[in-house]
Amino acid sequence: xxxxxxxxxxxxxxxxxxxxxxxxxxxxxxxxxxxxxxxxxxxxxxxxxxxxxxxxxxxxxxxxxxxxxxxxxxxxxxxxxxxxxxxxxxxxxxxxxxxxxxxxxxxxxxxxxxxxxxxxxxxxxxxxxxxxxxxxxxxxxxxxxxxxxxxxxxxxxxxxxxxxxxxxxxxxxxxxxxxxxxxxxxxxxxxxxxxxxxxxxxxxxxxxxxxxxxxxxxxxxxxxxxxxxxxxxxxxxxxxxxxxxxxxxxxxxxxxxxxxxxxxxxxxxxxxxxxxxxxxxxxxxxxxxxxxxxxxxxxxxxxxxxxxxxxxxxxxxxxxxxxxxxxxxxxxxxxxxxxxxxxxxxxxxxxxxxxxxxxxxxxxxxxxxxxxxxxxxxxxxxxxxxxxxxxxxxxxxxxxxxxxxxxxxxxxx
Amino acid sequence: xxxxxxxxxxxxxxxxxxxxxxxxxxxxxxxxxxxxxxxxxxxxxxxxxxxxxxxxxxxxxxxxxxxxxxxxxxxxxxxxxxxxxxxxxxxxxxxxxxxxxxxxxxxxxxxxxxxxxxxxxxxxxxxxxxxxxxxxxxxxxxxxxxxxxxxxxxxxxxxxxxxxx
Numbered sequence: 001x002x003x004x005x006x007x008x009x010x011x012x013x014x015x016x017x018x019x020x021x022x023x024x025x026x027x028x029x030x031x032x033x034x035x036x037x038x039x040x041x042x043x044x045x046x047x048x049x050x051x052x053x054x055x056x057x058x059x060x061x062x063x064x065x066x067x068x069x070x071x072x073x074x075x076x077x078x079x080x081x082x083x084x085x086x087x088x089x090x091x092x093x094x095x096x097x098x099x100x101x102x103x104x105x106x107x108x109x110x111x112x113x114x115x116x117x118x119x120x121x122x123x124x125x126x127x128x129x130x131x132x133x134x135x136x137x138x139x140x141x142x143x144x145x146x147x148x149x150x151x152x153x154x155x156x157x158x159x160x161x162x163x164x165x166x167x168x169x170x171x172x173x174x175x176x177x178x179x180x181x182x183x184x185x186x187x188x189x190x191x192x193x194x195x196x197x198x199x200x201x202x203x204x205x206x207x208x209x210x211x212x213x214x215x216x217x218x219x220x221x222x223x224x225x226x227x228x229x230x231x232x233x234x235x236x237x238x239x240x241x242x243x244x245x246x247x248x249x250x251x252x253x254x255x256x257x258x259x260x261x262x263x264x265x266x267x268x269x270x271x272x273x274x275x276x277x278x279x280x281x282x283x284x285x286x287x288x289x290x291x292x293x294x295x296x297x298x299x300x301x302x303x304x305x306x307x308x309x310x311x312x313x314x315x316x317x318x319x320x321x322x323x324x325x326x327x328x329x330x331x332x333x334x335x336x337x338x339x340x341x342x343x344x345x346x347x348x349x350x351x352x353x354x355x356x357x358x359x360x361x362x363x364x365x366x367x368x369x370x371x372x373x374x375x376x377x378x379x380x381x382x383x384x385x386x387x388x389x390x391x392x393x394x395x396x397x398x399x400x401x402x403x404x405x406x407x408x409x410x411x412x413x
Numbered sequence: 414x415x416x417x418x419x420x421x422x423x424x425x426x427x428x429x430x431x432x433x434x435x436x437x438x439x440x441x442x443x444x445x446x447x448x449x450x451x452x453x454x455x456x457x458x459x460x461x462x463x464x465x466x467x468x469x470x471x472x473x474x475x476x477x478x479x480x481x482x483x484x485x486x487x488x489x490x491x492x493x494x495x496x497x498x499x500x501x502x503x504x505x506x507x508x509x510x511x512x513x514x515x516x517x518x519x520x521x522x523x524x525x526x527x528x529x530x531x532x533x534x535x536x537x538x539x540x541x542x543x544x545x546x547x548x549x550x551x552x553x554x555x556x557x558x559x560x561x562x563x564x565x566x567x568x569x570x571x572x573x574x575x576x577x578x
Contacts, residue, residue: 038442040526102468103541127505129468220470273560276469277542296540298559303538329533331540349529351537380527400526 072096083406118205131159223280269299294333442524466497480514
């Protein structure tokens, strides 16, 4: 502080030369702020090459669909050759929007059996960074998308939407919503974090039913993971706020599309923190109903990335298994039960480059192969995601330096 | 008179250059190597480094408290670093700093898209959760507070620093 005051006095004393020099220096510094290296994106157009976040989904015919955010727009394209080339993109947005650029935000996509494409994403709708979840649908194979609509009429902040597709084509959406903060405050009650809200769509994501509350008091700034445990029974994992401000993970399995279930704690990590971890969990449910979860914590009980499974529909979980090298800052875990095993990926950073580490289990999560680096990059990158076409599991990874990559996970039949 | 004119002209250039670039003049870019510069620049002085971001709810609550702390403790160097992922919001960042009474502290904003590398330089174990406060003693010992800091803890640390001196 004292130095800052000394600094301003110096400016006043030096007159023109000093000020011009300062203006020049500041101009240079601020000019640099606009330089490309300062951005997460390789470029500023809406093209895939400029994307910071890209989310994949396979269609029923094996077509790979990709939704991405780039240049303030959201676009969709498809690939018939496993990501080597893409169709001409279709813009979902008609103008540049203030897209939610939080580390755990990304556009979502599901493709139903008839080829209908449902998309959802968040924007910052005001200068206070209040979020809004928007959705749209394509009924013509991605050639065009319906006008964007808010997923709920509420004007309170919503972020971190997730979409999942039921067997009958119902689209289920869940997100974090702050609407209950206001009445709680007015009633003089303490309200921590946000709430988990949900809505389902019986018309493939063209319209959604009225939003309903699943759970109050969730962490407000981490991605959710959402899937189906069985037809009509969505399951979601989220960072909950437990007693005493402990932000550990919980799983909830719905009784049906409109009935939230009990929450079950995944692990007692004891991360008591009043902060935004920006680092949400991952959940997949195998055809034999095993829940596999992966998450990040910095709790008193354990720190780092962990994996656990549940063989009783998410009521109790196995002892957490640590992932990755602690000296390489393992982050962003993703787990997917695929046709030939359960696969996990995460990022590690060695001071210069980021690698994606992969491990696979062929015995439903009991034992795992030694981790192996399957991709790397020397600049910033999106989270590593896994996607399956029913025969193979692929790593889907957007990188600034090397563009978009779809990599088949080896060791599969 | 000539000198005064020169001053006004210079000031106009400064304002014009800053506004043309769309960023407030008080905010410095935080890039590769900046962390070492911060440590060197404040070596030997008790320094509080606060990491925050404009979209972080707990940060919004904590920032004005920190502003008051900074005002009441001129003997502590206060440095703020906006560590949001995408460094494209200097105006919003500056506005929140101004409202919190932190206009005159040394204020940085992350300015490298490769945030993993920036964070790794500061603390290899840090995954980006904010707010986060690092208390650096005169002898360079760093204590890290994850999440919102209790102002009473900052008071205690500050008193210890003064007592040592």
